[in-house]
Amino acid sequence: MQANTQEANQHWQGVSGRALIGLALAVLYVAWQHFATREQWVFLLDHANLALHEAGHPLFGLLHSGLMVYGGTLMQLLFPSVFAVHFYRQRHSLGFAISGVWLGENLLNIGRYMADARAQQLPLVGGGDHDWTFIFSQWGMLAADTRIAGFTRLMGVCLMLGTVYWLWRRWRAQG
Numbered sequence: 001m002q003a004n005t006q007e008a009n010q011h012w013q014g015v016s017g018r019a020l021i022g023l024a025l026a027v028l029y030v031a032w033q034h035f036a037t038r039e040q041w042v043f044l045l046d047h048a049n050l051a052l053h054e055a056g057h058p059l060f061g062l063l064h065s066g067l068m069v070y071g072g073t074l075m076q077l078l079f080p081s082v083f084a085v086h087f088y089r090q091r092h093s094l095g096f097a098i099s100g101v102w103l104g105e106n107l108l109n110i111g112r113y114m115a116d117a118r119a120q121q122l123p124l125v126g127g128g129d130h131d132w133t134f135i136f137s138q139w140g141m142l143a144a145d146t147r148i149a150g151f152t153r154l155m156g157v158c159l160m161l162g163t164v165y166w167l168w169r170r171w172r173a174q175g
Contacts (some may be wrong), residue, residue: 002090008077012170015093019053019169023097029159034153042105049106052079054125069131073113076106093170100163105158115149117142 033042056075080102087095101107116122117132124130136142 012091012093014174015097015167015171017170017171019094020167022119023094023101023167026165027101027164029150030105030108030160031157032072034105034112040108040112045102045105046109049076049109050125052076069134070131073110076110077103093167097163097167100166101160104156104163107159108153111149111151111156113149114152117145117149 029098030045034040042052052075053072056071056073056078057068058071060071060074062076065072082098084096084099084103087099113122114132114136117130117136120130122130133142137149141148164168
């Protein structure tokens with residue numbers, strides 16, 4: 001088993017202890033921002049995510065008008081996923097891990113937006129309609145907004161922690 005693990009790890013780019021610690025600290029910071037502050041917002045990262053979200057509406061709307069409302073969330077999931085696939089193919093450990101954390105952090109944001117479907121207290125760009133109010137209403141699931149949001153946020157936390165664990169295993173296997 002040890003030989004198989006070492007053989008599988010040989011194809012991945014190495015990772016330094018500093019990079020591992022940096023990523024772990026970044027995850028702790030993101031978690032703190034999302035769960036221990038009123039804003040629940042990681043300033044630079046979430047502004048970039050918001051820009052991707054807003055760009056997703058018209059881009060997916062070009063494919064089909066019915067996709068426009070889903071486009072923001074789809075773009076938030078697609079963009080870091082494309083990076084993750086790229087770094088996975090390159091066997092770039094740190095890039096893959098950062099992409100995984102980014103995707104997890106987007107799930108935290110999406111969960112927050114979902115949880116606001118009934119309350120509608122979050123400020124919306126341009127003051128438009130609330131995507132998740134429309135989506136959950138369309139699906140007949142508006143009353144489940146906070147439960148679905150909680151599960152989505154849990155997935156985000158698990159993805160971020162799992163990514164740090166995965167990177168730690170890569171770092172440890174180099175040893």
